[in-house]
Amino acid sequence: MSMILIWIGFFSPFFHEFPNDFARRPAHVVSASFRYRLGVASRAAAAIAGGYGVAALFAAALAVCLPAAFGMARSEAVMTGTLASFIVFALAVMWVFAARTAWRAWSGLAVAAVPPGLLLLLLTRSGGGGA
Amino acid sequence: MKEGFRQSMAWLHTWSGLLVGWVLFMVFAAGTASYFKDEITFWMKPELHAVSPTAAPQAKATETAVAFLQQHSPDAPRWFITLPTEREPSTSVLYLKPPPPAGAAPVERRRRFDVALLDPATGQAVTAPRETRGGEFFYRLHFDLHYMPAIWARWIVGFCAMFMLVAIFSGIVTHRRIFKDFFTFRPKKGQRSWLDAHNVTAVLALPYHAMITYTGLVTLMFMYMPWAPQAAYKDHGGTEAFFAEAFPGGGRTQFKASGTRAPLAPIAPMVAAASSHWNGAPVGRITVHFPNDANAVVSIARAGTQRLSYDQPSMQFNGVTGAQIGTFGDVPKAAAETRGVLYGLHIGRFADPLLRGLFFLSGLAGCLMVATGLLLWAVKERQKFAKTLKQGGRIGFGLRLVDGLNLGAIAGLPMAMAAFFWANRLLPLDVADRGEAEIRWFFIVWGAGAVLGLLRPTLRMWQAQLALGALLFVLLPVLNAFTGPAPLTVSLRSGPNAVAGFDLVVIALGLGLAGAAWLVERKRRKAISKQAAATTPPGLAASGQGS
Numbered sequence: 001m002s003m004i005l006i007w008i009g010f011f012s013p014f015f016h017e018f019p020n021d022f023a024r025r026p027a028h029v030v031s032a033s034f035r036y037r038l039g040v041a042s043r044a045a046a047a048i049a050g051g052y053g054v055a056a057l058f059a060a061a062l063a064v065c066l067p068a069a070f071g072m073a074r075s076e077a078v079m080t081g082t083l084a085s086f087i088v089f090a091l092a093v094m095w096v097f098a099a100r101t102a103w104r105a106w107s108g109l110a111v112a113a114v115p116p117g118l119l120l121l122l123l124t125r126s127g128g129g130g131a
Numbered sequence: 132m133k134e135g136f137r138q139s140m141a142w143l144h145t146w147s148g149l150l151v152g153w154v155l156f157m158v159f160a161a162g163t164a165s166y167f168k169d170e171i172t173f174w175m176k177p178e179l180h181a182v183s184p185t186a187a188p189q190a191k192a193t194e195t196a197v198a199f200l201q202q203h204s205p206d207a208p209r210w211f212i213t214l215p216t217e218r219e220p221s222t223s224v225l226y227l228k229p230p231p232p233a234g235a236a237p238v239e240r241r242r243r244f245d246v247a248l249l250d251p252a253t254g255q256a257v258t259a260p261r262e263t264r265g266g267e268f269f270y271r272l273h274f275d276l277h278y279m280p281a282i283w284a285r286w287i288v289g290f291c292a293m294f295m296l297v298a299i300f301s302g303i304v305t306h307r308r309i310f311k312d313f314f315t316f317r318p319k320k321g322q323r324s325w326l327d328a329h330n331v332t333a334v335l336a337l338p339y340h341a342m343i344t345y346t347g348l349v350t351l352m353f354m355y356m357p358w359a360p361q362a363a364y365k366d367h368g369g370t371e372a373f374f375a376e377a378f379p380g381g382g383r384t385q386f387k388a389s390g391t392r393a394p395l396a397p398i399a400p401m402v403a404a405a406s407s408h409w410n411g412a413p414v415g416r417i418t419v420h421f422p423n424d425a426n427a428v429v430s431i432a433r434a435g436t437q438r439l440s441y442d443q444p445s446m447q448f449n450g451v452t453g454a455q456i457g458t459f460g461d462v463p464k465a466a467a468e469t470r471g472v473l474y475g476l477h478i479g480r481f482a483d484p485l486l487r488g489l490f491f492l493s494g495l496a497g498c499l500m501v502a503t504g505l506l507l508w509a510v511k512e513r514q515k516f517a518k519t520l521k522q523g524g525r526i527g528f529g530l531r532l533v534d535g536l537n538l539g540a541i542a543g544l545p546m547a548m549a550a551f552f553w554a555n556r557l558l559p560l561d562v563a564d565r566g567e568a569e570i571r572w573f574f575i576v577w578g579a580g581a582v583l584g585l586l587r588p589t590l591r592m593w594q595a596q597l598a599l600g601a602l603l604f605v606l607l608p609v610l611n612a613f614t615g616p617a618p619l620t621v622s623l624r625s626g627p628n629a630v631a632g633f634d635l636v637v638i639a640l641g642l643g644l645a646g647a648a649w650l651v652e653r654k655r656r657k658a659i660s661k662q663a664a665a666t667t668p669p670g671l672a673a674s675g676q677g678s
Contacts, residue, residue: 055356056356056358057358059356059358059359059362060358060359060361060362060363061362062359063359063360063362063363064362064363067363072466073464074363074364074367074373074376075373075376075377075464075467076464076465076466076467077359077363077466078359078360078363078364078373078377079377079466079467079469079470080466081359081363082352082353082356082359082360083349083352083466083469083470083473085356085359086293086296086345086348086349086352086356087345089293089296090293090296090297090300091300093143093147093297094140094143094297094300094301094304097139097140097142097143097301098136098139098140098143120362124362124365124366
């Protein structure tokens with residue numbers, strides 16, 4: 001994780017072709033390269049850690065909910081949830097970098113984490129599940 | 132907004148691809164080679180080329196293998212017998228050594244077992260081949276890397292694979308005219324040609340790339356994403372219970388030695404019973420847990436060549452009475468079978484030679500996709516320095532680093548792979564730890580390529596490394612002719628087919644590399660003549676054009 005952030009920090013002088021949501025901003029924002037780098041670092045953290053968290057929550061929630069909702073065998077639900085989680089991860093990363101601002105990226109992840117998180121809380125009496 | 136999304140995905144594609152590209156190139160190359168790991172291993176053991184094992188029915192092969200194991204390792208905690216197949220005509224046996232006495236130094240993982248290849252009809256070990264990791268090295272390199280704990284390596288490779296999946300998804304979004312792009316190739320147009328080449332290799336095998344990346348993650352999915360079993364089985368016995376439920380018959384923890392000796396029941400009848408239970412499908416692997424112990428268990432799995440799924444149905448027998456204990460996996464469960472098929476697709480053991488060849492070609496396309504993508508980044512980035520270069524300035528440190536890493540990773544790796552094969556044939560047979568010595572040569576050559584690439588990332592260096600790689604590959608059949616009993620002239624006519632195939636494929640790969648070296652030469656000539664025409668001070672164009 002931290003290695004990647006170092007990598008990204010290292011390459012950040014070249015991060016000047018970021019999507020046009022930055023280009024549309026007033027000139028002083030675009031040239032504020034420290035804020036820009038901070039935004040990229042924040043998005044990278046959101047994508048890697050946040051994306052993984054959301055994917056893990058989806059996997060765990062599906063594994064717990066599918067047997068309760070559809071009577072699926074527990075081991076089958078675990079398989080389904082885990083297989084799906086990597087797609088969720090990839091989509092979450094895409095969302096993070098497509099969002100207009102880093103703040104929106106984070107809040108989008110938070111919103112996506114609420115339903116599976118709540119379901120996990122409700123269905124596993126003793127608290128937050130594995131994630 | 133739509134245009135904005137596409138642009139942000141292009142950015143994501145560029146950066147996620149660049150950051151993991153070098154590792155991915157190696158993973159793709161090693162994985163592509165692994166499709167033929169049995170054939171590579173066979174080529175690397177020339178002692179076996181002149182031996183043709185006598186084919187024998189499975190019952191006979193089982194009997195002879197058990198006799199061999201009873202003679203050589205009656206006290207092993209576990210025996211594994213893999214019955215002969217079309218690709219591997221010998222019976223291969225692997226037996227664990229009894230654990231060292233308490234307090235003794237722990238034994239390295241690779242030294243905890245012995246292996247042997249047997250003639251199925253006689254049970255005699257075929258001529259002891261030289262010590263080599265063979266194709267197994269590439270297979271392990273593909274996800275365990277080397278010189279580091281496997282668990283770190285798997286996280287690194289998994290991380291790169293996840294980035295790759297993101298790069299594929301965002302790449303699809305980026306290429307709005309994906310179908311049209313596929314039919315577009317504009318050669319000799321600099322950046323545009325690289326882009327077209329990247330598009331062609333990516334789109335041509337897109338279903339393969341998406342499949343191989345996702346299924347690669349699936350192979351280790353419970354390591355990367357252990358939360359579903361943890362959450363669902365928290366109150367139901369924990370993850371152990373999940374694995375026992377999801378992969379019945381696969382576990383080994385439930386078997387314990389009793390310490391009392393008891394004669395092992397004949398295994399051939401169990402093989403016959405299992406095969407008839409599967410409507411005559413052949414048996415693949417036999418595992419004997421605690422042979423000659425009162426608690427011995429024989430586990431028999433169906434041959435893996437018959438179906439897509441990695442999970443094969445299996446049967447268990449009591450090792451003393453010969454009674455059937457249970458059958459597993461006869462009625463596959465939907466999600467578990469889905470995972471099994473995804474897993475099986477990744478490793479491609481089901482594939483017949485033609486399909487295996489297509490997988491191999493798709494893997495090569497993957498290597499080219501990653502390579503052209505990496506080069507495209509450098510070509511694009513270089514344009515930003517065009518003005519600085521004209522004024523006699525230098526390119527940025529980042530671009531220089533990428534140039535060097537590109538050179539070392541892309542041109543250096545084929546050279547290293549070829550060097551591994553040369554070391555296999557040229558190192559003395561009695562050198563200590565020979566398998567590891569061959570691997571050391573792989574890394575010495577790759578390391579040298581990378582260091583030279585970082586020091587002088589020029590077109591000249593590209594050319595030198597590509598040409599050396601080409602030479603090493605093209606001459607491998609010559610090396611084989613001098614150091615083995617089956618030169619191409621013999622193997623083409625009377626086999627072994629695996630050796631002929633290996634020799635032909637390395638010639639083709641070498642010619643491909645030679646073609647790349649020739650393209651670089653043309654580019655270099657052009658750069659020189661341009662330089663002569665312009666009034667640029669000498670020495671700039673060479674380093675300025677290196678991509």
